[in-house]
Amino acid sequence: MSYLNIRGLHKSYGATPIFTDINIEIAQGQFITLLGPSGCGKSTLLRCIAGLTAVDGGQILLGGEDLVPVAPQKRDIGMVFQSYALFPNMTVQQNVAFGLRMQKVPAAEASKRVAEVLELVELSDYADRYPQQLSGGQCQRVALARSLVTRPRLLLLDEPLSALDARIRKHLREQIRAIQRELGLTTIFVTHDQEEALVLSDRIVLMNGGQIVQSGDAETLYTAPADAFAAGFIGNYNLLDAEAASRLLGQQIGSRVAIRPEAIHFADGGIEAQIRSHSLLGNVIRYRVEARGVELLVDVLNRSAADLHHDGQSVSLAIGADAIREVA
Amino acid sequence: MSPAEKRSPLFHQLVVYLLFLILLLPLLGTLVYSLSTSWSATILPSGFTFKWYVALWSDARFLAAFGRSLLVCIAALALALLLILPLLFVVNYHFPKLDGVMNVLILLPFAIPPVVSSVGLMQLFASGPLPILGTPWILIGCYFTIALPFMYRAITNNLQAINLRDLMDAAHLLGASTWRAAFMVVLPNLRKGLMVSVFLSFSFLFGEFVFANLLVGSRYETLQVYLYNMRNDSGHFTSALVISYFLFVLLMTWAANRLNKDKS
Numbered sequence: 242m243s244y245l246n247i248r249g250l251h252k253s254y255g256a257t258p259i260f261t262d263i264n265i266e267i268a269q270g271q272f273i274t275l276l277g278p279s280g281c282g283k284s285t286l287l288r289c290i291a292g293l294t295a296v297d298g299g300q301i302l303l304g305g306e307d308l309v310p311v312a313p314q315k316r317d318i319g320m321v322f323q324s325y326a327l328f329p330n331m332t333v334q335q336n337v338a339f340g341l342r343m344q345k346v347p348a349a350e351a352s353k354r355v356a357e358v359l360e361l362v363e364l365s366d367y368a369d370r371y372p373q374q375l376s377g378g379q380c381q382r383v384a385l386a387r388s389l390v391t392r393p394r395l396l397l398l399d400e401p402l403s404a405l406d407a408r409i410r411k412h413l414r415e416q417i418r419a420i421q422r423e424l425g426l427t428t429i430f431v432t433h434d435q436e437e438a439l440v441l442s443d444r445i446v447l448m449n450g451g452q453i454v455q456s457g458d459a460e461t462l463y464t465a466p467a468d469a470f471a472a473g474f475i476g477n478y479n480l481l482d483a484e485a486a487s488r489l490l491g492q493q494i495g496s497r498v499a500i501r502p503e504a505i506h507f508a509d510g511g512i513e514a515q516i517r518s519h520s521l522l523g524n525v526i527r528y529r530v531e532a533r534g535v536e537l538l539v540d541v542l543n544r545s546a547a548d549l550h551h552d553g554q555s556v557s558l559a560i561g562a563d564a565i566r567e568v569a
Numbered sequence: 570m571s572p573a574e575k576r577s578p579l580f581h582q583l584v585v586y587l588l589f590l591i592l593l594l595p596l597l598g599t600l601v602y603s604l605s606t607s608w609s610a611t612i613l614p615s616g617f618t619f620k621w622y623v624a625l626w627s628d629a630r631f632l633a634a635f636g637r638s639l640l641v642c643i644a645a646l647a648l649a650l651l652l653i654l655p656l657l658f659v660v661n662y663h664f665p666k667l668d669g670v671m672n673v674l675i676l677l678p679f680a681i682p683p684v685v686s687s688v689g690l691m692q693l694f695a696s697g698p699l700p701i702l703g704t705p706w707i708l709i710g711c712y713f714t715i716a717l718p719f720m721y722r723a724i725t726n727n728l729q730a731i732n733l734r735d736l737m738d739a740a741h742l743l744g745a746s747t748w749r750a751a752f753m754v755v756l757p758n759l760r761k762g763l764m765v766s767v768f769l770s771f772s773f774l775f776g777e778f779v780f781a782n783l784l785v786g787s788r789y790e791t792l793q794v795y796l797y798n799m800r801n802d803s804g805h806f807t808s809a810l811v812i813s814y815f816l817f818v819l820l821m822t823w824a825a826n827r828l829n830k831d832k833s
Binding site: 288291292293313314316318319320322324326327328329330339340343344384387388391 | 731732735736738739740741742743744745746749753754757758
C-alpha cells in the first residue's frame with residue numbers, strides 16, 4: 242500500500258495542457274525526484290500536490306485521504322521554494338516559528354521545537370538574524386527548518402538548490418538527504434539537474450512534455466533509458482539513428498541506438514577511429530572521436546598523463562554488445 | 570597627481586555650496602524678514618522679534634485653516650491607502666497582467682494640467698447628483714487622484730522587490746489564511762514604500778493651491794488659500810506663515826526618514 246498515490250492527475254491552462262494523466266505511487270519515507278527539462282510540468286505538478294495550483298481532474302491520495310478538495314492550509318505539507326520565500330520582516334526564529342504560531346502551539350513548546358529544528362540544520366547561532374543578513378545556503382536551511390518544524394506529512398522541494406553555487410549545493414543536498422533519512426520524511430524533490438537526481442533519489446520520475454517518460458531507481462534510469470529522450474537527458478549518451486548505427490557497428494540495426502560514452506573502450510583490433518578533440522573533466526577525459534563517419538563521445542578514466550591520446554591520433558574502439566541499447 | 574585633479578574636489582564642492590546658497594537664499598531672506606520688527610529702508614533689519622509668529626499662531630483663522638488642510642490631506646491619504654493597498658494586492662497577486670493597464674490609468678492625473686481638470690471638476694460637481702463643489706469633499710476626492718500615482722508607484726516597486734507569490738504560498742502552506750498572510754507577511758514588508766509615498770504625497774498636498782483655490786476657495790479656507798487671502802496683510806506676517814509651513818513640512822520629512830531608518 243503506497244503512502245502517496247497520485248491517480249490520473251491532469252492540468253491545463255486554457256487549451257495548453259501542462260500535464261496529462263499522471264500516475265505516481267510513493268511509499269512512506271521515500272525520496273522521489275521529479276526530473277525533467279524546464280516546462281515539462283514538474284513544478285506545476287508539485288504545486289498541485291501542495292494545493293497552490295488547482296488541478297483539472299484526478300486524485301491525490303495521501304494516506305488514503307484525497308487532498309484535491311483540501312485547502313493548502315489544511316494539507317499539512319511542507320514546501321521549500323527556489324527563491325527561499327523567507328519572510329524578510331521576521332528573524333530566523335520568527336520565520337521558523339510562523340507555522341507553529343498558525344497552529345496555535347503554546348509558546349514554550351514552540352520555542353523548544355524551533356530550537357531543535359535549528360539545531361538540525363546547524364543554524365542555532367543565527368536565530369536572531371534577519372534573512373537579508375544570511376547567505377543563500379543559510380537562507381535555504383532556514384526555509385528547510387521552517388517547513389520541517391510543523392512535522393508535515395509530506396515534504397516538497399521545488400528546485401531548492403538551483404540558486405546556490407556549486408560547492409554549497411553539493412553540501413546542502415547531502416544535508417537535506419541526511420535529515421530526510423533521519424526523520425523518515427516522504428519527500429518529493431523537483432530538479433532539472435540529472436546529477437542531483439541520480440545522487441539523491443530512491444526513485445526518479447522522469448518527465449517530458451507533461452508526461453512521465455520513465456520512473457525507476459537511478460541505476461535503471463541510467464543504464465536502461467526507456468527512449469531517446471531519457472537517453473539524451475540522463476548521462477551523455479551517444480544517440481545514433483538506425484543508419485549511422487548500422488554503419489558504425491557493421492551489422493543491420495532497425496532502430497535508434499544509445500551508447501554510453503564510458504562503455505566505449507580504446508582497444509586494439511576494434512573499429513578504426515580518429516580523435517577529433519578532447520576535454521578534461523577532472524577524473525575523466527572526454528574524447529570526441531570520428532569512426533566510419535559517425536561522431537562519438539568516449540569517456541576514459543584519467544589514470545595518468547601518459548595515457549592521453551592527442552587530437553588527430555588514430556585509435557581503435559571496442560564497444561561491448563551489452564552497451565548498445567536500442568531505443569524507440 | 571596632476572594639479573587639475575587636486576583642484577577639482579574643491580571646485581566641485583564650491584559648485585555644490587553655491588547651488589545650496591542660491592536655493593536657500595530666498596528661504597533665509599523670508600526667515601530673517603519674518604523675525605524682524607521692520608526691514609524697509611535699511612540694509613539690515615532694525616530689530617528682531619517673535620511677534621509675527623505669536624500673532625500668527627494666536628490667530629484663530631490661521632489655526633482653523635491649518636486644521637482644515639491637515640484634515641483634507643489626511644482624509645485624502647487615508648482614502649488612497651484604503652483603496653490602493655487591496656487594489657495593488659489583487660493586481661499583483663491575482664491579475665499580474667493588469668499591471669500594464671494600471672500603469673496607464675495611474676498616470677492619467679499627470680496628463681491633465683490642474684487648471685484644466687479643476688474647470689472640468691467645477692462643471693461636473695457644481696450641480697447634478699453630487700453637488701459637492703465648494704465643500705471639502707471635492708477636495709478630498711481630488712487630492713486622492715493626485716496622491717494615487719505617487720503611492721501606486723512607490724508601493725508597486727516595493728511589492729516587486731519582495732517575491733509576493735512565493736511569500737504568500739509559503740504562508741498558506743504554513744497554515745495562514747490569505748488575510749493573515751497579507752497582514753503578517755506582506756504589509757510589514759511594504760512599510761518603507763508606504764511611508765515614503767505617504768509623506769511625499771502629504772508634503773505635496775499640504776502646499777497645493779490651484780485645486781484648493783478654484784474648487785473650494787474661501788468657503789473652506791485651507792492653509793494655502795489663507796496665505797493667498799492674507800497677501801495684502803503685513804509681509805512680516807505672511808513670511809512667518811511661509812516659514813511655519815516650511816518647518817512643518819521639514820519636520821514631516823525628517824520624521825519619515827527616521828521611521829525608515831530604524832529597521833535596518
